[in-house]
Amino acid sequence: MDQSRHKLFDSVLGGLLLIGMVVALYMAFLGAPREQTMGDLQRIFYFHVPSGMMGLAAFIVNCYASLMYLIKKDRKWDSLALSAAEVGVVFFTIVLVTGPIWAKPVWFVWWTWSPRLTSSLVLWMLYLAYMLVRNYVPDPERRAMMSAVFAIVAIVDAPIVFFSIRWWRDMHPSAMLETGGLSPAMWPAFLTCIAAFLILLIYLIRRRYFLESARLEAERLARLADLAR
Amino acid sequence: MLGKIWAVFQKDLLIELRTKDSLNAMLFFGIVVLVVFNFALESTRDTIRQAVPGVLWVAFVFSGTLGLNRMFASEKENSCLQGLLMVPMDRGIIYLGKTLAAAVFMLIAEGVIFVFSLVFFNLTVWAEIPYLILVFFIGTLGFTAVGTLLSAIAVNTRMREVLLPLILFPVVLPILVNAVEATGIILNTADYRALKLPLTIMTTFTIVFATLAYLLFDFVLED
Numbered sequence: 001m002d003q004s005r006h007k008l009f010d011s012v013l014g015g016l017l018l019i020g021m022v023v024a025l026y027m028a029f030l031g032a033p034r035e036q037t038m039g040d041l042q043r044i045f046y047f048h049v050p051s052g053m054m055g056l057a058a059f060i061v062n063c064y065a066s067l068m069y070l071i072k073k074d075r076k077w078d079s080l081a082l083s084a085a086e087v088g089v090v091f092f093t094i095v096l097v098t099g100p101i102w103a104k105p106v107w108f109v110w111w112t113w114s115p116r117l118t119s120s121l122v123l124w125m126l127y128l129a130y131m132l133v134r135n136y137v138p139d140p141e142r143r144a145m146m147s148a149v150f151a152i153v154a155i156v157d158a159p160i161v162f163f164s165i166r167w168w169r170d171m172h173p174s175a176m177l178e179t180g181g182l183s184p185a186m187w188p189a190f191l192t193c194i195a196a197f198l199i200l201l202i203y204l205i206r207r208r209y210f211l212e213s214a215r216l217e218a219e220r221l222a223r224l225a226d227l228a229r
Numbered sequence: 230m231l232g233k234i235w236a237v238f239q240k241d242l243l244i245e246l247r248t249k250d251s252l253n254a255m256l257f258f259g260i261v262v263l264v265v266f267n268f269a270l271e272s273t274r275d276t277i278r279q280a281v282p283g284v285l286w287v288a289f290v291f292s293g294t295l296g297l298n299r300m301f302a303s304e305k306e307n308s309c310l311q312g313l314l315m316v317p318m319d320r321g322i323i324y325l326g327k328t329l330a331a332a333v334f335m336l337i338a339e340g341v342i343f344v345f346s347l348v349f350f351n352l353t354v355w356a357e358i359p360y361l362i363l364v365f366f367i368g369t370l371g372f373t374a375v376g377t378l379l380s381a382i383a384v385n386t387r388m389r390e391v392l393l394p395l396i397l398f399p400v401v402l403p404i405l406v407n408a409v410e411a412t413g414i415i416l417n418t419a420d421y422r423a424l425k426l427p428l429t430i431m432t433t434f435t436i437v438f439a440t441l442a443y444l445l446f447d448f449v450l451e452d
Contacts, residue, residue: 070448122402129396136386146382149445150396153378156441157400164403164430 006210013203020196024189032189044102046189050197051094052120058088058201059127059155066151069144075216078144081151082134083208085127087201092124119162126154140219233318237326238333244303245334251299252334259292259342263349277350282412284350286405288342289365290372293335294394297376300331301384314450324377324446328439331373331380339365352416360415360424367428368408371435375400378442381449407431 028046035042065081068074099117100110111117133150137143182190245252266284270277304310313323343361347354354361376397383393398405407427414423 070445122399125399129399132392132395133382133386136388136392138387139385142385145448146385149378149448150382152445153375153400153438153441156437157403160403160430160434160437164406164434 010203010206010210013199013206017196017199017203020192020199024193024196027189027192031192033183033185038106041102041105044098046193048095048098048102049190050194051091051098053194054197054201055088055091055095055123057198058084058091058205059123059158061205062088062127062130062151063155066148069148070152075140075144076213078148079209079212079216080205081148082212083205085130085151086208087204089124089127089131090204091197091201092120092127095120096124115162115165118165119158122161123158126157130154140216230319230322233322234326234329237313237323238329241300241327241330242333245330250303251296252337254299255292255296255334255338256341258295259288259338260345262288262291263342263346267349278352278417279413281346281350281352281416282409285343285346285412286368286409288346289335289339289369290398290401290405292338292342293331293369293372293376294397296334296338297331297373297380297397298383298390298393300327300377300380302389305384310450320447320450321443323450324381324443325439328370328373328377328442331377332369335369335373336365339369354416357415357419360421361412364408364411364415364424364428364431367431367435368404368411371404371431371438372401374435374439374442375404378438378446378449381446385449403434404431407434 024046028043032043032046034040062081062084065077065084069077069081099120103112104110130147130150134143134147137146263284266280266287270280270284301310304313314320343365346352376393379397379400380393383389383396386392407430411424411427411431414420414427
């Protein structure tokens with residue numbers, strides 16, 4: 001696709017995102033029924049869970065892009081890996097902020113070291129570490145290489161972290177989704193939110209990717225200008 | 230291949246034995262950590278045995294990080310790394326040799342720190358020692374398997390010594406959690422069958438990351 005088609009695609013995506021977010025807000029706050037025991041508090045679920053899903057998806061994109069960079073050594077894969085990691089960290093930050101807000105009134109504690117909570121926190125830290133690696137390598141080629149290697153270490157580590165603490169007692173409501181315990185009346189709102197967040201994920205990664213590409217291009221031109229002088 | 234690994238290992242061992250740069254620092258830092266924890270946990274003197282596994286492993290990994298930091302930093306001086314890279318062999322060999330050296334230094338430090346902890350925390354262990362050695366051994370191998378790779382990454386950055394712990398500790402968390410768990414089982418319950426799960430996870434972690442690092446090491450050292 002050439003530049004103008006990319007622009008058009010992004011505009012369409014942006015329009016869809018606007019509509020999707022408004023619909024998602026309506027569905028989550030007004031469309032979905034009130035939960036019996038938790039009341040309106042449960043509505044945070046419609047933002048918490050989709051954020052977590054999109055965060056995970058972003059980290060998988062990051063891993064794929066890193067692998068492709070190691071194979072092809074093409075800078076565009078590195079830009080994609082960076083964009084996905086940054087967006088993933090943003091989504092996981094939302095997860096880690098909305099979680100305690102919900103937990104305080106329901107569990108009476110902000111935080112507990114349960115497997116899900118701990119592994120989410122560690123995952124978030126792993127990708128912050130990834131951004132640190134990027135931050136501190138001055139040479140662009142080397143930065144791409146080092147961060148790609150670290151990205152693979154991080155994604156391999158994530159399931160081991162999860163399994164190594166899995167036998168701890170878990171109070172996080174997971175069974176609700178896995179056993180289909182979510183009330184049928186809540187599904188439309190939940191699915192709308194997932195769709196809206198998916199568009200947000202794609203939109204953000206795309207925007208960040210084009211920003212990074214533009215930055216690389218500016219860097220290249222500045223180098224050329226330096227040479228010409 | 231084993232001969233080459235041994236050669237890299239021997240080189241590092243010889244340098245360390247001549248200079249004693251990192252080993253001195255590792256030992257001293259580990260003991261300092263023990264002393265600091267002793268004051269931090271003063272009020273809970275009766276339950277100190279419960280806290281010892283955690284304290285021990287914090288001391289181990291802190292002093293181990295100090296050693297890992299020097300692993301490649303010393304190679305950068307006088308362009309020793311270039312010399313090492315010119316040797317016609319698989320780069321993974323350098324990784325294995327270095328990991329072995331790092332693990333041996335760490336195990337030496339751990340032995341000394343452990344003896345100090347026995348004195349400081351008034352512990353008596355005899356029957357437990359073979360099991361403890363097993364846990365220390367696997368835990369250290371797992372820690373250095375990742376640590377050596379990340380140390381090679383960190384040495385490329387502007388903030389070498391600062392960066393390594395920041396990127397290493399989140400990754401080695403499974404080792405830390407299970408090593409503390411296993412050490413706790415040995416010291417506090419003596420129910421050795423319960424050791425199976427933490428040891429399995431630590432061994433899996435070590436094998437997975439040693440293989441991964443062996444494959445990826447080439448990219449990290451590329452000039």
